[in-house]
Amino acid sequence: MPVSxxxxxxxxSIGGVRTAKALRTAGYAGDVILVGxxxxxxxxxxxxxxxxLAGSAAVxxxxxxxxxxxxxxxxQLELGRAATGVDLDACEVELAxxxxxxxxxxxxxxxxxxxxxxxxxxxxxHLLRTLGDATALGAALSRGGSLVVIGAGxxxxxxxxxxxxxxxxxxxxxxxxxxxxxxSLAAGVARRIGELHNARGVHTRxxxxxxxxxxxxTGLRVHLDxxxxxxxxxxxxGIGAQPNTEWLDGSGLVLDDGVVCDRFGxxxxxxxxxxxxxxxARWWHPAHEQFRxxxxxxxxxxxxxxxxxxxxxxxxxxxxxxxxxxxxxxxxWKIQMVGRTSDDLRQIEVAGQDPDRCFAxxxxxAAATIAGAVVVNWPRALIACRRAxxxxxxxxxxxxxxxxxxxxxVEASAAPGLG
Numbered sequence: 202m203p204v205s206x207x208x209x210x211x212x213x214s215i216g217g218v219r220t221a222k223a224l225r226t227a228g229y230a231g232d233v234i235l236v237g238x239x240x241x242x243x244x245x246x247x248x249x250x251x252x253x254l255a256g257s258a259a260v261x262x263x264x265x266x267x268x269x270x271x272x273x274x275x276x277q278l279e280l281g282r283a284a285t286g287v288d289l290d291a292c293e294v295e296l297a298x299x300x301x302x303x304x305x306x307x308x309x310x311x312x313x314x315x316x317x318x319x320x321x322x323x324x325x326x327h328l329l330r331t332l333g334d335a336t337a338l339g340a341a342l343s344r345g346g347s348l349v350v351i352g353a354g355x356x357x358x359x360x361x362x363x364x365x366x367x368x369x370x371x372x373x374x375x376x377x378x379x380x381x382x383x384x385s386l387a388a389g390v391a392r393r394i395g396e397l398h399n400a401r402g403v404h405t406r407x408x409x410x411x412x413x414x415x416x417x418x419t420g421l422r423v424h425l426d427x428x429x430x431x432x433x434x435x436x437x438x439g440i441g442a443q444p445n446t447e448w449l450d451g452s453g454l455v456l457d458d459g460v461v462c463d464r465f466g467x468x469x470x471x472x473x474x475x476x477x478x479x480x481x482a483r484w485w486h487p488a489h490e491q492f493r494x495x496x497x498x499x500x501x502x503x504x505x506x507x508x509x510x511x512x513x514x515x516x517x518x519x520x521x522x523x524x525x526x527x528x529x530x531x532x533x534w535k536i537q538m539v540g541r542t543s544d545d546l547r548q549i550e551v552a553g554q555d556p557d558r559c560f561a562x563x564x565x566x567a568a569a570t571i572a573g574a575v576v577v578n579w580p581r582a583l584i585a586c587r588r589a590x591x592x593x594x595x596x597x598x599x600x601x602x603x604x605x606x607x608x609x610x611v612e613a614s615a616a617p618g619l620g
Contacts, residue, residue, distance in 0.1 A: 234279060313443055420432060571596055
């Protein structure tokens with residue numbers, strides 16, 4: 202009697218869970234085993250810095266897969282069992298308890314973790330990546346006192362916004378870049394986000410770095426490069442992330458800022474059927490003609506679907522060519538990015554109904570084709586921009602469409618009984 206094939210998915214966050222589910226949707230009839238190092242049920246990560254930290258969502262609200270759902274889909278959960286290695290010759294995943302799990306296909310979905318604090322981690326200093334991290338930070342914020350957030354990227358900015366929403370005061374946001382978020386957003390947009398934090402009561406120290414953190418009986422002392430010192434009860438360090446690939450050292454897989462994969466999500470130079478998805482995957486992007494590793498929720502979801510298809514239909518593999526999409530919620534602002542938004546592209550701004558808080562920045566290439574957009578508080582514009590990027594519309598076409606949306610919004614708000 203033939204033995205059913207087995208796909209082992211290592212990593213139980215969004216990439217791993219979506220891969221396991223997508224295998225079943227694609228008609229995979231073999232065994233699916235989902236391995237995670239945390240004992241908690243798989244959960245979503247973006248709410249950790251927002252709704253979960255704010256207390257407006259509970260753990261069950263962000264759970265990605267319950268035991269009942271896993272059983273219904275015939276997904277075997279192996280939680281609290283960290284993977285420590287892989288033997289490509291034997292096609293086995295090695296676990297911390299010394300046991301091994303055989304695979305016919307292996308999907309690496311171990312994600313990324315925060316870069317550790319280079320200034321040490323005295324009591325009161327937090328990182329934010331896991332449910333345990335969010336619980337510890339939430340408890341600290343509930344006790345009150347001052348907060349320092351080091352790193353004004355999306356996670357740091359979201360934590361600062363959430364803390365202010367909880368009434369934490371003072372909150373200080375520090376970043377060595379003079380215009381934080383300008384690595385991801387157009388400088389003008391990034392500057393507005395900085396001003397938003399100031400307007401909501403956050404003290405910003407931009408263009409200055411941290412030289413050290415020490416702990417005393419009264420709390421934390423954060424030393425800045427300009428010689429100043431900020432006293433705080435708690436601090437959050439959000440200075441980027443690094444892929445979780447150490448468990449694959451010595452496996453024979455090519456590791457270079459992630460698991461290096463081809464355009465189909467298959468690990469390069471591997472004689473075994475090994476794939477990678479999500480934050481840990483560095484794959485060849487055919488459209489960009491370069492290897493990329495993307496730490497975006499949407500990318501993990503799309504890549505999981507692609508890899509699941511390629512496992513089930515290995516004779517008809519599908520390349521992973523996503524249109525980038527990422528969002529950030531800060532206070533009552535929603536910032537959304539689609540496509541390419543690099544500084545080497547032409548940029549124009551289109552105002553929405555309320556230009557102070559509703560607008561879009563469009564990016565176009567040398568041929569005046571829309572390449573991407575940053576959209577703030579304008580849902581209909583975001584939909585139009587995503588469609589335009591997918592269809593290859595011109596910059597003028599998109600600008601005209603958004604102008605029409607703005608006009609209709611103004612007319613609707615001025616109509617009797619509306620607005």
